[in-house]
Amino acid sequence: MESITIELARQTDIPYMLELWQDTPGVGLGPGDDEISLTAFMQRNPTTCLVLKYQDSIIGTVLGGFDGRRGYIYHLVVHKDFRRQGYGKKLLQEAVKQLKALKADKIHLFVLKTNPEVEGFYEKQGWIKRKDIEIFSFNAKDKGEEE
């Protein structure tokens, strides 16, 4: 479709991005997925957070983040009515291009174990499923507030 564009995400897009994620099984929402945190994330990563737009509606997203050492991809989503038309690939490629421009030579992403359907997509794009790493997480906010 001609009028579908990839654009930099703006703060005013956030409520619509959240709506899309809430409607999409496979997207793990957690701390960081609220207006304040997402605004901060987008300010820190002004070139790597993208939306896919069709007639002013947000039909896709990807958040790229760079911590100075590694790049990360979060919330790659294409609305179900627009899948399998190459947009997921384009969003991912653009986010990777922008992360590479920041010198993020290695990029990671997380896939929920409840969402194995997506693995084939990433493998097709050349991503490698790691078998040598386990993820450990620490809820720093909760612990810090106890002190």
Ligand SMILES: CC(C)(COP(=O)(O)OP(=O)(O)OC[C@H]1O[C@@H](n2cnc3c(N)ncnc32)[C@H](O)[C@@H]1OP(=O)(O)O)[C@@H](O)C(=O)NCCC(=O)NCCS
């Ligand atoms: C993953 C997702 C973004 C893919 O978007 P999409 O626009 O449908 O993907 P594309 O059309 O760009 O697909 C690119 C290629 O991958 C293939 N592909 C797409 N989804 C696939 C899947 N689930 N399994 C295997 N291959 C897949 C396509 O056939 C296409 O192959 P081709 O290049 O040989 O033609 C989309 O399925 C989605 O939003 N899923 C729900 C949200 C989600 O789980 N996100 C990931 C969170 S980690």
